[in-house]
Amino acid sequence: MANSLQIILNGLSIGSVYGIFALGYTLVFSILGMINFAHGAMFAVGAYLTYALLGGRFGFNGLLAHGQLPFSLPFFWALLVSGLLTGCLGVAIEGVAFRPLRKRQADSLLTVVSSLGVAVALTSFIQYLVGAEIYTYPDRLYGDLPATIALGEVTLRTAQLVIFLVSIFLVALLTYWIQYTFMGKAMQAVAENPITASLLGIPGDRMIMVTFFISSFLAAVAGTLVASSVSITGPQFGMIFGLKGLAVIVLGGLGSVPGAVLAGFLIGIAEAMVPSQLSGFRDAIAFGILFMTLLIRPQGLMGRKIIEKV
Template identity: 50%
Template sequence: MIDAVLQTLLNGAASGGVYALVALGYTLVFSVLGVINFALGALFSLGGYVTYLLMGGRISANGALPGWGLPLGLPFTPALLLAALLTGLASLLVERLAFAPLRRRGAEPLLYLITSLGAGLVLVNLLQMLMGAEGYAFPATALAGLPDALQVAGARIRSVQVLLLAVCTAAVIALTLWLERSRSGRALKAVAEDATTARLLGIDSEAMLRLAFLLSGALAGLGGGLIGVSISLPGPYMGIGYGLKGLAVLVLGGLGSVPGAIAGGLLMGLAEALVPADASGWRDALAFAILFLVLLLRPRGLLGRRQVEKV
């Protein structure tokens, strides 16, 4: 009995960690700009593919350059970090193409939805053209030395899931610490809370905005690389599902709330782990049903701030 509970907790935490990572990616941009970057799911895919290429993986038969690969073979950890950085840079490019032109014109926020979705569509289809639609597995060196699974008091969990959970936790803690302690992190928070005051304090909010995009892309890239090592790269659409779940988690926790995104991710992961086998077909609906109910009871999410309506 206790084993089953522990197993469920472990399962839930492992998938919840990734949801939280994606939700944090949304949160960063949302808190500064007040809009949702729908290209995040595609950036998640990109992170997976870049990690694969950096580790020396080759493009297979259906891609644009069959047999081509980068002339490097980085070990997993540096490849993952470099891929996160590169995905962050790609996210800056998305900002430049999909967000900046609209910001300059002062367009309605609704338009950002469409342009960022367009950016995601372009990115996913470019990936498909370059890499083909087949699945890719990371080189076997990725997890060399790790056992297949770990035994935790009667529960079994794949060691890659433990790794995933550990990296997600580390990333979340690092991000929180950075936001609370560092000068630039506090500046970002200041812009998120009140742009006008931040400007009076001499904070370059344009730079903060770019920083938010960079970090959000890096988180998505990190998630993509981690998922890639766990379940391989099932195709360029892999990030879209995580993007959608992350969105549900984001709203569940409350838009723009960092603790909310983390709590929401874990809650969503656990709820999915608790679905009994007979009803597993309904699992995907469960996440959204919970979201639906939470929104009806707390229209601003679990940990969202109640805002004063402006007249």
């Protein structure tokens, strides 16, 4: 019983990160109908920015060799500032790489290619700046909190608890914002029908900028939370999570916010159930579950079935 509970807690922790990361994909897909492949690179950007803001020192392989900021921030402030900076970067990327194509009504495939180009460029730029070393966040990120917390027979790392609580808070906040605020409803209107929304006076371009900001902010937070639990494994850090995030949104149902969260939890728990002897197969779990689900329910767990008009 205790072992099962431990597996569930471990799965909920990593699954909550998958959920908030996939939400960034979901928001952009809902409003633009496109998959932003640069989302994984933003995941890495957020992790590196937080590392720098924590006072981390970079290695000897990049332009910033042996460099560090002259100040350091507490973890949660570093997390917030990193998310805001990455959100601003996401807005800039939207203006440079996506908006010109949208104004020209270019084929959606060109937008996908553009996002891939941004992902490759960002990854290469990160490697140029900081090299390809593994970076680990400083010890005692959470002040005087103990490294582990005992819950009866179950042991939970403080990092796992922080990951889960931050993720749940962001999901709840985003859900409230989308459902109950004017800007959230305006975003839904643009996602539903941009032409009608513009006729009603809703600025579509501004809503798209807000969407990219929130999406990039979520990616940065997810990247920081994962890096705080393990480490930054290099500039390609966000790529595997980017692919897994795609699996999550397809499994949950394209464009479905509750579906992305549910799918994130399911994949997280499924990965936690893999024994340590087979840990090398954990990354295959997400795509195995995705494949089986699409055979049974192609629209995903909470996606709407597409009705073709004859």
